[in-house]
Amino acid sequence: MTWAEDATQLAVDRFGLEVCEHEGPEVGADQLVAFARALKDELDFCFFVYVVSVHYPQVPPVEADAEAGTEAIPGIRDRTVVNYRARRLANADRPTETFAFRTTVPTGESCPSVSSVWVGADWQEREQFDLVGTVFSDHPDLRRIMMPEDWPGHPLRRDYAIDTSHFPWR
């Protein structure tokens, strides 16, 4: 049994989560920090790899049209999926392992910060706030990190116009 399976076991047994094969378990926002703390303290996932937010804009559902022969397409609600990955370093007994998990928040609502668990998440969460606009609550210093300080909006959101002007530089 590898350590990632142990983490899966932890997610299923203690936190009652459903585990997707590739994307890892979907953790609720309320128990995210507790889950991250258990991963780090008990299973030694001490190295934070990444946090990546993905914005899914709202798409209205399409009803089935019998005449045209098209099928119904379910709509997408406006949400932001925050993906995490942590790594467990190798030693003499075992190879290195990574473990991914994710949480989903409605766009505009805040997601708990895991920077209290992994300090390396600090700047990466700032980057996600900067580009996607995910607000991390309890973050020690949530400022823009890549875009100019006076930049309007969050450019990696799907509803951001790519040809936004920024006078006089663009």
Place this chain on the structure above:
Amino acid sequence: MTVDQSNENFSHPLFEYMEKMPGLDVAMTTADKILNWGSRNSLFVFPMATSCCGIEFMAAACGRFDLDRIGTVARGTPRQCDVMVIAGTITVKMAPRVKKLWDMMPEPKWAIAMGSCAISGDFYRNIYSVVPGVDTFMPVDVYVPGCPPNPDHLFEGFKRLQDKIKAKRNGEWVEPETRPVSGMQMPSVPRYGTDRDPAYDQAQLMATQQMGLDGNLLRPGVELPKPVPPAPEPAPEDATDGGDA
């Protein structure tokens, strides 16, 4: 900007003394030639290298091509430099810094836009954070096209700059370079917007003009709106009314 012509008949005792000295004018023109020669053959470069064009600049500065042999040395501070080589993509966040470094360089100074990103923001032109050409906010003397240009092309650009300096210091008129038009073949795969809307270019150039940033406003395909003439001053009432007041 109007030239202040009040100093046209400037005189100074030292100048009058120098004019009387026999042979000094010959010495001055000779010194001017030496200064001209020294000015164009000791170009100290500030490498504003932000991406892969910077690697080509490093290759040009290294032993195989050796920028040193035309008297060109790269310095780490703008205070000691004559030429700024903008090599790489300039982003919106970087542009104020580039402008600040450019303003820190002492006169006389020149700028070389090296590579298609610095010239027009080539591939990244449509991206929200990329400046579409550094000549929108600062003057550019020589354009060196390429993606990235070879060291040979950079040397050719320095040669053109030296010719320009020589002509300018001799008091000759030099036609300013305009941004070269890309002859690159576009990829056949569809992508978002192969060209930028000229309305954006116009709006941006108007904004830079209002900010007082001196870019090269000569641009093929972009027509600048003519500046609005200032409102005529009201005529003085005394002259028209004939002393009623």
